[in-house]
Amino acid sequence: MLRNVKTYYRPTRIEEAVILAQSSPNAVYLGGGAWTVAQGSTQLETVVDLQSLPLNEIKGELEGIQIGATATLQGIIDHPDTCAFADGILAQAAMYTQSRNLREQGTLGGTLIVAGPADPLTTVLLVLDSEVHYLDPALHKVPFTSFVAYRDRLINTRVLVTQVYIKRPKRRHAAAFEVVGRSPKDKPIVCAAAYITVEEGLPAEICIAVGGADARPARLHKMEHLLKRQLLTEEKVVQALTVGLTQLTPFDDFRGSAEYRLAMAEVLVRRAVLGAWERARRA
Ligand SMILES: Cc1cc2nc3c(=O)[nH]c(=O)nc-3n(C[C@H](O)[C@H](O)[C@H](O)COP(=O)(O)OP(=O)(O)OC[C@H]3O[C@@H](n4cnc5c(N)ncnc54)[C@H](O)[C@@H]3O)c2cc1C
CATH class of the missing domain: 3.30.43 (Uridine Diphospho-n-acetylenolpyruvylglucosamine Reductase; domain 2)
Incomplete structure (x- = not known):
């Protein structure tokens, strides 16, 4: 109240x-x-x-997808332009964010503003080629990674998030999202997303993000760099993970210890990267 x-x-x-x-x-x-x-x-x-503002539209275009800030989480799951986008990882993440009733109520903007360290939607948007549009009251368009890094400052100045724009990849691509929670449908304790574009049979671009293993969802840039343009094998991914995980500073809470979070990050990132690679090769 x-x-x-x-x-x-x-x-x-x-x-x-x-x-x-x-x-x-x-x-x-x-x-x-x-x-x-x-x-x-x-x-x-x-x-x-915000409900009378024209911000609730989800619209697929040739170059990308616009998701208005007041589009609901359930809307992202149901809309034909977002439900299957990037192998369905966006819809999958929206599904893990909340229960059905809260997904009908909760909006994209509100969810990104209050997102916790393991927020699945933030984790997935970090690997997609996405940007956030906000007004302060001038219009700004920033990469999603910058929005995550400076979110607290933006909240303090009461900017209005108007939309998330996700660019469509120009190359063949595949994605995967992995989660561990207290039960199969519960919010993630730890989650991981991977997105790979392919050129001449090799990963041209590889984006990896983890939620729940640091103060906020994080991209594993060092690991991405090690795996780019490599024929991915389980051995190479495991090796790159030893470097990738050093970027994380996991925390303890009632859902899991720092040690558990790091162990789960290792398992989920490995599965997400190999899963996305397998899909990319078959595509
Ligand atoms: C009891 C309870 C506790 C919850 N606790 C958490 C929690 O701790 N962490 C969590 O991630 N989720 C929590 N949730 C889940 C919450 O329901 C979802 O995050 C939901 O999707 C929020 O979206 P909303 O649109 O309803 O947000 P709102 O409640 O409308 O807004 C949330 C915040 O975002 C701001 N905001 C909303 N839209 C915009 C915009 N377009 N631009 C700028 N600012 C905006 C609001 O001013 C407010 O500060 C909780 C839900 C319940 C019922």
Whole structure:
């Protein structure tokens, strides 16, 4: 419950929403409201509801896919342009984010803003060639990796995320997503995503990300560098992992110890990379 809210805005223009949020003390955007209402902050005095803004569209184009910030998580799973995109890893990640009821309510923007260290959607978007569009109130388009790195600063200045844009690869490609949770449908404790494009039978580009093994989902750049343009074998992947895992600083919590998280990261990254490679070769 939001007991102390005194002002409720429901703008119909995107720029207006940003100005309202930035000029009101203790204001917050309301996407689906799942997280905000559950938190029930007594500090919150102004809400800027985003549901009347034209930001809920999912649209596939020749060059890429636009996913509006107020598109729901279930919308990403159901929409024909996103459900099978990149071997279905985007839809798979949306599925692991929440239960069905919360997926109908929760939006892409709200989910990315409150995403925890093991957030599956953030992990998958890190390996896809994606960018985030936001208004502060000027329009900015930044690579998804930069959005993740500077997210806390962007939240403090109350920028409005308007969409995620995912470019379509020009080459043959394949992807895989691997998860371990307390039960098969639960949120991940650790997850890993891999995305490979192929040229002349070799990985031209290889992107690997892990969630739940560091303060935020992270790309394993050193490991990617070692595997690029190599014929991938299990031995090579295991060898590159010894370097890749040194990039991570895992943490302990009630879901798993740091040691467990690192061990799972090793297993899941290996499976994701080899799984994506197998698919790429068969494609
Ligand atoms: C009890 C409960 C606890 C939860 N705790 C967590 C948690 O700790 N971590 C987690 O990842 N998920 C948590 N969730 C899951 C949450 O439901 C999902 O993350 C959900 O998808 C959030 O999306 P939303 O649109 O409902 O977000 P909202 O509640 O509408 O917004 C969440 C935050 O994002 C901001 N925001 C929303 N849209 C935008 C936008 N377009 N641009 C900029 N800022 C925006 C809001 O101002 C707010 O700060 C929880 C859910 C429940 C019910």
